[in-house]
């Protein structure tokens with residue numbers, strides 16, 4: 001797999017990848033390169049490895065414990081759209097041959113939001129009899145992503161979408177998800193909604209769950225927040241909606257698994273490979289000082 005090399009002209013985009021926003025980047029100044037390598041090292045805890053084989057190994061291990069998975073190639077900024085499409089196509093071929101309870105997670109912006117590439121990947125997913133799930137990225141890409149999701153649903157029967165609870169638009173996107181019979185993953189969301197940046201993450205999450213309950217084909221509750229996961233799964237169960245808990249590889253799982261143990265819901269783990277990202281924002285340190293501890297711990301554990 002091609003690896004990204006750091007050039008100074010790419011420092012800003014790399015800083016975003018590491019969870020450092022433009023303001024913090026300016027403040028970091030000369031400490032930038034050190035901070036960059038530190039956070040890059042820390043982010044390694046959140047991918048199975050650089051290669052698909054690393055992700056497959058993790059999936060096989062989880063399958064032995066009765067845990068389902070989803071696999072996602074996390075691209076480098078330097079990857080071309082064609083390169084990313086080929087990585088997705090290869091992952092579908094390999095995952096189909098492994099006979100795992102898994103599906104492929106993809107990022108439409110990494111394919112340049114290109115119709116031809118998305119339908120090519122969707123057609124291959126259909127041929128491989130595997131699900132294809134669209135991750136949610138920056139809000140600016142959401143309109144085009146949902147147009148592509150509708151196109152993909154014409155090619156492949158098992159399509160999924162991600163709905164961030166903090167976005168106003170998610171309550172409208174639910175209608176399309178229900179109409180197309182999509183599998184839905186509900187997340188708090190890493191990107192704020194420009195229309196309501198202060199939206200309470202838990203309230204937004206449960207609003208989306210309530211709108212899906214009794215209507216959606218299947219809902220994955222994707223959070224490590226123990227009380228939120230429990231409440232969401234209980235509401236879906238009460239409405240008779242098929243549901244599961246979905247967790248992210250590398251994030252702590254014990255507390256959330258303990259909180260939902262008696263509900264006996266299926267559990268799935270998202271296993272990324274490729275370019276590592278931190279699943280938290282360093283710019284949030286003031287609001288959540290525990291992030292400093294997380295980045296230190298992750299960098300030390302990354303080996």
Ligand SMILES: Cc1cc2nc3c(=O)[nH]c(=O)nc-3n(C[C@H](O)[C@H](O)[C@H](O)COP(=O)(O)OP(=O)(O)OC[C@H]3O[C@@H](n4cnc5c(N)ncnc54)[C@H](O)[C@@H]3O)c2cc1C
Pocket residue numbers: 134135136137162164187188189190191222223224225226246247248251252269270279280294
């Ligand atoms: C399977 C899955 C798929 C996702 N897909 C998307 C997507 O497509 N688009 C998107 O925008 N977002 C996605 N997310 C990310 C999600 O939006 C949140 O940013 C992320 O999951 C953190 O939110 P949380 O719900 O787990 O709650 P949080 O409140 O952030 O965390 C829950 C608990 O875990 C603890 N915790 C969290 N992170 C750490 C850490 N690194 N180390 C130690 N403790 C920690 C917290 O302290 C808290 O107690 C996904 C998340 C998951 C689990």
